[in-house]
Amino acid sequence: MSRGRFITLEGGEGAGKSTQLRALATALRDAGLDVVETREPGGSEGGEAIRTLLLTGGADRWSPRAEALLFAAARADHIERTIRPALERGAWVLSDRFLDSSRAxxxxxxxxxxxxxxxxxxxxxxxxxxxxxxxxLPEEEAADRAKARDGDISDRIGGRASEFHRAVADAFTRFAAQEPERFRTVDAAGPAAEVTARLMSMLADLLP
Known part of the structure; x- marks a missing residue:
């Protein structure tokens, strides 16, 4: 049995990652693949426990270093308990966020x-x-989507100032330019089905 593939969806708040992950998973299952949907922080029992610690409480609950260490610990458990076993049995794993979100x-x-x-x-x-x-996604459209999703309540990271989220978007753009062999930049504007079609076209070279 061949090893599965590990695909991650990254971007800022309101870009549609969760929606597109579900749609992409459906499309890949329709193509006959075994698909595991997961997320970060989380994705395993230990990862989900750490997710609660990371996303609740005040903005100053964790220092930057403590926060980074918690994300790294959650990811280590996620990979060991969920991602690697699925790949080894031949499944495709789709994750809503991964390392590049920690980097950004x-x-x-x-x-x-x-x-x-x-x-x-x-x-x-x-x-x-x-x-x-x-x-x-343009900043204003992404903000509107995030507000429609969360209302006036956001987690301790999503609720940070707009300047912070602009810096995050700039970081993702930089990573994509530095690692073109791994990254694909996707326009997330327009009907969801059209965005899913763009994603599938950018996976064609990996499909069996």
């Missing part, structure tokens, strides 16, 4: 991108996706 969100200010990558090397042996989709 936690790799600012007190910590550098190199720091986040070092934590990932230590915690997860540098494990990377086969393909990463970076979903892009």
């Amino acid at each position: 969100y936690q790799g600012q200010g007190a910590l550098t991108d190199a720091d986040i990558l070092a934590l990932h090397r230590i915690g997860s042996d540098g494990f990377l996706p086969d393909r990463t989709f970076f979903l892009t």
Whole structure:
């Protein structure tokens, strides 16, 4: 049995990652593939426990370093308990966020991108996706989508200032330019079905 593929969906708040992950999973299942849907932080019992710690409480609940360490620990458990076993049995794994979100969100200010990558090397042996989709959307449209989804209540990371989220978007753009062999930048505007079709076309070279 051949190894499965690991696909991640990245982008800022309101870009449609969760919606597109579900639609992409359906399309891949219709193509005859075994598909596992997961998310970060979370995706395993330990990862979900850490997710609760990370996304609840006040904005200053964790220092930048403590937050980055928690994300790295959640990811290590996620990979060990969920992702690797699924890939080894031949399943495709789709994750709503992964390492690149830590790089974009936690790799600012007190910590550098190199720091986040070092934590990932230590915690997860540098494990990377086969393909990463970076979903892009104009800032105002993304904010409207996020508000429609969350109302006036957002988690402690999503609720940060707009300047922070602009820096996150810039970081994703930089990663995509630096790693074109892994990243595909996807226009997430327009009808959801059209966005899913774009994603599927960008997976054609990996499909069996």
